[in-house]
Amino acid sequence: PLPDRDRALSPSHQQDQSVYEERHLRYISPLGKGNFGSVELCRYDPLGDNTGELIAVKKLQPNKQSNLEDFQKEINTIRSLHCDYIVKYRGVCYSMGRLSMSLVMEYLPYGSLIGYLEKNRQHVNNRRMLLFASQICKGLEYLQSMRYVHRDLAARNILVASDTLVKIADFGLTKIIPFDKEYYRVTHPGESPIFWYAPESITESKFSHKSDVWSFGVVLHELFSYCEHNRNPKRLYMQEIGNDMQGLSISMHLVDILKDNWRLPAPPLCPPRIYSMMTTCWGYRAEERPTFSTLGDQIETSIQD
Numbered sequence: 001p002l003p004d005r006d007r008a009l010s011p012s013h014q015q016d017q018s019v020y021e022e023r024h025l026r027y028i029s030p031l032g033k034g035n036f037g038s039v040e041l042c043r044y045d046p047l048g049d050n051t052g053e054l055i056a057v058k059k060l061q062p063n064k065q066s067n068l069e070d071f072q073k074e075i076n077t078i079r080s081l082h083c084d085y086i087v088k089y090r091g092v093c094y095s096m097g098r099l100s101m102s103l104v105m106e107y108l109p110y111g112s113l114i115g116y117l118e119k120n121r122q123h124v125n126n127r128r129m130l131l132f133a134s135q136i137c138k139g140l141e142y143l144q145s146m147r148y149v150h151r152d153l154a155a156r157n158i159l160v161a162s163d164t165l166v167k168i169a170d171f172g173l174t175k176i177i178p179f180d181k182e183y184y185r186v187t188h189p190g191e192s193p194i195f196w197y198a199p200e201s202i203t204e205s206k207f208s209h210k211s212d213v214w215s216f217g218v219v220l221h222e223l224f225s226y227c228e229h230n231r232n233p234k235r236l237y238m239q240e241i242g243n244d245m246q247g248l249s250i251s252m253h254l255v256d257i258l259k260d261n262w263r264l265p266a267p268p269l270c271p272p273r274i275y276s277m278m279t280t281c282w283g284y285r286a287e288e289r290p291t292f293s294t295l296g297d298q299i300e301t302s303i304q305d
């Protein structure tokens with residue numbers, strides 16, 4: 001086999017690298033917080049001359065045993081996904097000193113959709129939004145073909161690779177649907193992003209491809225709201241709920257207004273056809289909601305017009 005120095009040089013080694021040595025990892029800056037951990041920008045620089053590649057490294061939150069198991073599941077999940085619209089796994093980095101491990105992924109330079117849209121609002125038009133929506137939809141169709149439910153779809157978990165490419169990230173809550181069932185029931189909801197959740201996920205902790213469809217509708221709403229922070233789903237729902245607080249838990253209030261057919265309002269300037277697409281994703285009963293392939297076709301049709 002090639003000596004270490006030359007191995008580091010060969011392009012194939014660079015690409016299918018799967019174990020990163022901590023001694024060559026150069027910390028650069030924080031990138032964000034995900035489920036169970038934080039993500040940092042690092043340079044993997046085995047030659048020590050700053051020519052190494054930039055990578056995104058997700059570190060596990062310190063010493064919470066249960067999280068290590070979940071973290072290993074997250075690593076196995078992302079390692080099994082090969083799709084242009086899903087953030088790429090690069091490898092793992094073991095730090096024996098702390099008996100912990102980190103997940104190494106491709107670095108997406110433009111960050112999450114939220115920051116990108118807030119910053120680049122003026123030159124992202126509806127066509128570009130529809131391109132992003134169709135890419136997210138294709139990524140979700142792929143996930144569904146692998147029997148995965150993401151369970152944490154939100155603009156904060158969509159990353160921007162370039163002005164014309166976005167990818168789905170953060171598989172910390174992703175579960176595989178058992179072969180003999182249509183849904184996954186979670187035992188420990190944890191701190192759930194209920195404002196992106198379908199009603200059955202809130203009331204029965206049931207998650208399915210159709211609950212991912214509901215969340216995709218909320219991501220469409222964020223997208224066509226340019227991720228404006230004063231129009232984010234949580235704020236819009238709390239404004240509606242706030243008006244009739246009666247001591248019930250927030251999630252029960254949320255389910256009540258959804259039962260009364262209240263839905264997130266159309267974002268300003270949102271094309272009517274796109275808003276109606278969102279509202280089909282928000283069918284109260286899971287079977288009323290479209291599939292990702294139907295949604296994909298509708299988005300492609302809108303792009304042609």
Ligand SMILES: N#CCCn1cc(-c2nc(Nc3ccc(C4CCNCC4)cc3)nc3c2CCN3)cn1
Pocket residue numbers: 030031032033034035039056087105106107108109110111112115156157158159169170
């Ligand atoms: N998903 C999820 C939640 C967890 N999370 C994942 C990442 C992540 N970020 C990037 N890239 C990235 C992130 C931020 C910026 C800037 C934005 C302006 N302000 C300063 C920071 C720039 C580029 N690339 C990644 C990842 C994972 C794989 N590749 C960040 N948080």
